[in-house]
Each structure stands twice: as structure tokens, then as C-alpha cells.
Amino acid sequence: MADKVIERLVSYGSADFEMHIRYLLADSIQAIIHQELTPTISGGKRIACEILVANTAVRHILRRSGSYLLRSVIATGAKDGMVTMRQSINKLLEENIISEDRAGRILLNYP
DSSP states (O other), X not given: OHHHHHHHHHHTXXXXXXXXXXXXXXXXXXXXXXXEEEXXXXXXXXXXXXXXXXXXXXXHHXXXXXXXXXXXXXXXXXXXXXXXXXXXXXXXHHTTSSOHHHHHHHHTTOO
16 A cells, blocks of 8 residues: 555645655655554454555655555565565454454455
8 A cells, every 4th residue: 555655645746746746755755554444353453554665765756656556565565564465464463463354354455
């Protein structure tokens, strides 16, 4: 979903300024954290999150209008602290914090 956040931010400007907005974002963003609050087995709530850290690859992608490539950068960016929503949900599932049914319903929204 971090890739969708970028596209949403870019869409707020006019088409004439898209590249300018992309360069501003690439130069200023440090990270994007997308959170989802999910019910736990015990009746509480826990946050699952996707983390995109703006490393050199991310900044390059932002400047080149390639937001769709961010999915693979997040998936391979663990050394930079990046986490996919799927990884976050799977960790909650492995720790028996959320149910398989709940995990499956959440993951339907994430490729």
C-alpha cells in the first residue's frame, strides 16, 4: 500500500507538476508506514504495518514514476528495515495473535 500512498500524493497536484512533485517527494520522504488495526484472538487489537524506507533505490523509483516497482523493493529491503504487510500479518499469525481467518481476510487486499 505504500506505493498507493505515493500515487495518491502525486495525484493531488496538476499533471503539469507531476515530475516536480515526484522530485520533491524523493528528496524529502524518509519513510512511509502503512498501518492496519486488526482484532486479535484474545479480543484486543494489534497493528500490522508495511514499512517503506526511502533508500537510494526508492528515491530513484519515485523520480522515475515507477511506483509499481516499490512492492519488490519493500519485499527485498529487510536489511534497510522494510517490512511488507504480508510479513507483518504472517508474524502476528505465527505468534498466535490473530486467527488464520482474520489473516486471510486482511491479506486479500495485499498482493
